Structures are given as C-alpha cells and as structure tokens.
Amino acid sequence: MRTIKFLLQKEFLQIFRNKGMLPIIFLMPMIQLVVLSFAATFELKEVDVHLVDFDRSATSRALVTKMQATGYFNIQSHSQDVDDGIRMMRSNDIQLALVIPQHFERDVTSGSPTSVQLNIDAVDGSTAGLIQGYGRSIIQDFSVEVQPQIKQIQQQRRRAGINIIPANWYNPNLDYIKYMVPGILVVLVSMIGMFLSGMNIVREREIGTIEQLNVTPIKRYQFIAGKLLPFWIIGLFELVVGLLIARLGFNIPFVGSVLLLLAIAGIYLLVVEGIGLFISTITSTQQQAMFIAWFLMVVFILMGGLFTPIESMPGWAQDLTLFNPVAHFIKIMRMVLLKGAGWAEVQHLVGILTLMVVIILPAAIFRYRKSTG
C-alpha cells in the first residue's frame, strides 16, 4: 500500500507538471463536450426546393408562402414538370421537389382528400427524415387553417391533443442535445481511460525510466495500480465536471441517481483502462499504442449507438455490441440520466461491464512483464 502511495504521488506530480498534457487532459474534453453537443444536433438548415404547382391557386400560393415563412424552405425554382425537380436533385441543386396537384384549392376547401407530394433527396437519411417531418407538420398545420369554419370546430375537437406534435418537430434539436450529451460524456471518459494510462506506460518504456522501476522489488500489481489509479480518479473527476456542464449548460435532466451513475463509471473506467493497459503490453512505441487505441475507439463509438441507434444496425452488428463496453455505458448513461432507470433496470448491463473488468484486467496484469524474454 505504501509503495502505491509513493507511485501515485509521483504520477500526479508528473501529470500536473506536464504543460503539454494538462490542457489535453482537462481542457480539451470540456471543449469537445460543448462543441460536439452543439455541432452534432439535428437542426434542419434551409432546404432548397423546386416547386411544381399544378393548381396555381390562392390556396397553393398560401401553402408555399407558409413554408417559406418558417425559414426552413427556400423556393429556388419552379416549373410545370416534376422531372425538372428530379434532375435538379440529381445535380444536388435542391433537396426537395414539392408537387401540388390540380384542384388542390377545391379539394382542401371542400374537405375532400387531397395530397401534396414531397420528393426528398434521401442520400442523407437523417436530413431526409427531418425534411419530411418539418414538411408534414407545416402542411398539417396549413390544412387545419384552411378548413371551412364548420369543419374546423369538429377538427379542433379531434386534433386537440395531437397539435403538440408539430411543435416538437419545429425544435427537435433541443431533444437531440439531451440525447447526445450523455453519449459524448461516455466518449470523453473512455478516452481518458483508454489512452492516458496505457500510453503512460509505453512512454516510460520508450524513454527508459521503466528500467529503473523494473530493477526494484516493486510488485506488478503495485506498478499497475500506480498507473491505473491516477487516471481512474481523473476520469471520474472529468465525468463529474461534464455532468455539471450538462446540467447547468445544457439543462439535461438528471432523472436518475447520479451516485449510481458514478459508481458504474468507476467500473467502466476499469474496463477501458484495462484495454489501454493490455494495448501497452503488446506495443513498444507510443505510436503503435495510439494507433491501436484509436482503431478500437472508433469502432466502439461507431458501433456503440452514439450517433445511430443500435436497434437500426444489422443483426450481426447488434450481437457484437455485447463486447462493446462503450455501447453498454452509453445505454446506461441515457437510461439513468434521461429515463431515471435504477439499479434494477441496469444491473444486467453493469454485470457485463464487471465481467469485462474481471477478464481484461488480470489478462493485462498477467501480460505485463518486468523483464523482457
């Protein structure tokens, strides 16, 4: 225990003296959290539209005006040929071809069924989804407005509860931040755990200071505890700061228990640190270690449900998620923070993380050698 105390003292002195690493450890994650959370939101930018208005009535013009007034749609051109729109979409000039059929005005005012066609460029699936959502809600709104008086009374009775939906669609980015921030916090904690501790060991090997340690009677577990603990503490500290930013800066609700979350983070950090440590035992330079760690990290993040929901991935990819600690912790984070899940709901995920610790950490300690073969 005493030995570990001396090692910790040394590590912290070095960490806080390293003017190059300090900002990377403490400042960058916070900047990243703020920037990523804002940048990664699904806010719809102005969509360029080709208009094909076969009705050319006051009502159809009113619809177009309403769409333009939202600021999300910009009528770039119009013609009487739908193919024009498709062509322009192919050359990336527009993202939406809006087709208003003949007799639109007549049908709308008489209450007969009519339809407006939204031809959306769906190469970028998520933007397409947004265009559809925004478009639909504007048109629904519009149809309510132009119903004749008599019908409107009936309509409003029927629609009373539903009218909230468009309001959500107009401003979905706020919800998206709620969804993103917990996930990004996981990424930050993972980077601290996976990169810093492993890299630290490889660095000592590179500059040769590890030799002097290896000729002392220091035990393997002491050495490794001395390397893991500082970044375990820093990882938890950054999570706390990150959570504060989430709460105060982004207004993310803390529905569930933050203490539970921190306890689970403690386990999770051991998993990623174990991976980092393992990488350090199979590499001899910081470059190699960095490359492997990055590779793993990108795979973990892309397949961890940060951006795309795991449920929409192919079956085999979903099965692989079982081995992805990042996926589990993102899920736990969202469940606890946003939905208020408690121990009962997350215990199976915590079980998986614990199992990972029990496998990876001893494996890394076992592989770590004080001598070379």
Added chain:
Amino acid sequence: MNEELAIQANDLTRKFGDFAAVDQISFEVSQGEIFGFLGANGAGKTTAIRMLIGLLAPTSGKASVAGFDVYTQAEAIKRKIGYMSQKFSLYTDLTVWENIRLYGGIYGLSEDNIKAKAEELLSSLQLESVRDKRIGSLPLGWKQKLAFSVAMLHEPDIVFLDEPTGGVDPITRRQFWEQIYQAAEEGTTVFVTTHYMDEAEYCDRVSIMVDGKIEALDTPAGLRQAYQADDIEDVFIELARGADRAE
C-alpha cells in the same frame, strides 16, 4: 552455491536471433570486491548486466546473484541489488529530492530514513544545492551522480554500475571512484563496466570482454604481467585486435 560469492555466472549466453550478444561467459565475483567489466562498445556488457539483474532472460547458461538464481528468483535478487543503467533513467520532470523519495519509498525505507539517507547522499556528492531542482535541468555529470545515489539508496549488497563515468568530466570521474571505493569499504560488492581503460586500475579484478566472450580475467597487475604490457590499455588493444564489433 557458494555463500561467499556475490555473483556467479556459468556459460551465461544471450542470443538475439542467431546473434550471440553474450557468448558463454563464466566468472565469479566475491563479496566486497570491485569487479571491472571491460569491453569495447557492443561487446555485450550491458546485455550481461541486464541478465544478472533480472531485466532480460538468458538464452542459456547459469547465473546467480546474492545466492539467488536469475531464472527463478529474479525478484529476490532485486531486493539485494542497486542498478545504475547506462542510459539515464530517472524522472527528469521530478526534482532530485522527489526522485530520491520515490525510490526510497519503493524500497520500503521509512520517511525519516529516506530524509536522512537523502541528506547523507546529497552532501557526500555535493548535490545539496540542487535538491529541489528538476533533474532535467542538471548537467550530465550531476545526473550521473544522482543516479548513483539512487542506486545506493537502500544500501544494497551488490551494486551494478553500467558505464557510470560515460561522458563525464575528469573531476567528476574522480569523485565517482571515491564514492565507489567508499561503497566497497562499507562492504558493498561493486560490478562496474567501463570503456575507460585507466579506470581498470582502480578495480580489484577486471575482465575484458571481446565480441560477447570474456577473453581475460585477472587483477590489473596480473593482466599487465601476463601480457607484458605497461597498462591495461595495451592489454586491451592486444585482445581487441581481432574484434569484429568495434565501433
């Protein structure tokens, strides 16, 4: 195993692939002896030391240090030895005192003991003035002195010094050898490598290594006599004539 012997090596060999960096060396070092391990660059001195102190597994042969086997009891050996590596390996971003405290702590010295030992070492090496300076800012000679004091911190039975005087000025070299004598007088066995042949005269016995093999081993006087040379330098030149690895 002979209790009187600090180090015993028997056909100790280390290969890197097909290349025998250390080729079947055999020697014995008695307790309290200053044993000079001479050889040109690349002769295999560092590799031999690394095997003796449990940093590198031998390919074949036998060796024991402080009565412990290098294959199976490396950790027990580490409690008995001090090591100053050829490549400076203390923490340059920590101060002199912080380095001493760290290693004192790792070797299990009490806080008081660490303080007392640090003061004693710093004053005998005239390093008191830089106690709170980061090592990175010190000149090489001072760094080497410090590495020596860290190697001696826990009063080891045997100390391995790998080219302690490499690249330092003559005055510091002189001081070094005074320290080495003092350590030997206090009963520490000193295993020291060097390629300064004049330093060989300070040793009780020297071995001369050429291309991984020990070509001669005797007292400095014995060697001069056997090779009818004026000094060890001439002995060395005679032996190294056929070497392949000289740089």
